[in-house]
Amino acid sequence: QQQVKQSPQSLIVQKGGISIINCAYENTAFDYFPWYQQFPGKGPALLIAIRPDVSEKKEGRFTISFNKSAKQFSLHIMDSQPGDSATYFCAASVQGAQKLVFGQGTRLTINP
Amino acid sequence: KAGVTQTPRYLIKTRGQQVTLSCSPISGHRSVSWYQQTPGQGLQFLFEYFSETQRNKGNFPGRFSGRQFSNSRSEMNVSTLELGDSALYLCASSLLLGSGETQYFGPGTRLLVL
Numbered sequence: 001q002q003q004v005k006q007s008p009q010s011l012i013v014q015k016g017g018i019s020i021i022n023c024a025y026e027n028t029a030f031d032y033f034p035w036y037q038q039f040p041g042k043g044p045a046l047l048i049a050i051r052p053d054v055s056e057k058k059e060g061r062f063t064i065s066f067n068k069s070a071k072q073f074s075l076h077i078m079d080s081q082p083g084d085s086a087t088y089f090c091a092a093s094v095q096g097a098q099k100l101v102f103g104q105g106t107r108l109t110i111n112p
Numbered sequence: 113k114a115g116v117t118q119t120p121r122y123l124i125k126t127r128g129q130q131v132t133l134s135c136s137p138i139s140g141h142r143s144v145s146w147y148q149q150t151p152g153q154g155l156q157f158l159f160e161y162f163s164e165t166q167r168n169k170g171n172f173p174g175r176f177s178g179r180q181f182s183n184s185r186s187e188m189n190v191s192t193l194e195l196g197d198s199a200l201y202l203c204a205s206s207l208l209l210g211s212g213e214t215q216y217f218g219p220g221t222r223l224l225v226l
Contacts, residue, residue, distance in 0.1 A: 032211040043217030102155035
């Protein structure tokens with residue numbers, strides 16, 4: 001019940017296209033859903049995050065869509081750029097806890 | 113403001129040895145969490161500390177331990193190393209403890225066990 005399932009494992013998108021990564025969870029106690037971006041040789045960096053009382057959050061080219069009833073959330077990257085090529089992780093945490101439960105990651109490649 | 117620093121960045125050990133990894137959080141941050149990253153298991157939570165107290169522990173054997181000092185710096189120790197302990201060990205700091213607190217990750221310590 002602690003798992004967060006992420007798909008796809010890898011994704012190739014043309015420059016200017018939309019990249020979509022999906023995550024699903026089972027634990028209804030999760031109340032914080034961040035997305036992290038990781039470049040080779042670096043630690044993950046917070047990209048954008050959402051709480052379950054909001055269905056969508058947008059920051060620049062990055063949007064999280066959240067479906068509480070389906071227990072799913074997704075990351076959309078608009079106008080994808082080669083610099084967006086990285087591994088993306090969705091995560092979740094339970095109210096009052098710091099511990100993040102991560103998805104397995106998606107390796108995104110943006111072709112120029 | 114300097115980010116999270118981890119030392120050493122790379123480490124090679126042999127089976128049966130022990131290792132200590134160090135993490136210096138962002139100045140003013142009081143919470144430190146540790147994660148293990150492997151290609152097979154992904155990112156897995158090890159433990160978290162706040163005000164020198166371990167607040168939560170992941171599902172790892174007792175060979176994995178940690179501590180936090182009064183200046184919020186943290187160390188983790190792995191005793192009797194096994195081949196499967198080869199991984200990237202990441203430290204993350206946050207201002208406070210709790211869901212929703214942004215965690216800032218360091219670059220990690222890459223441990224290779226031979």
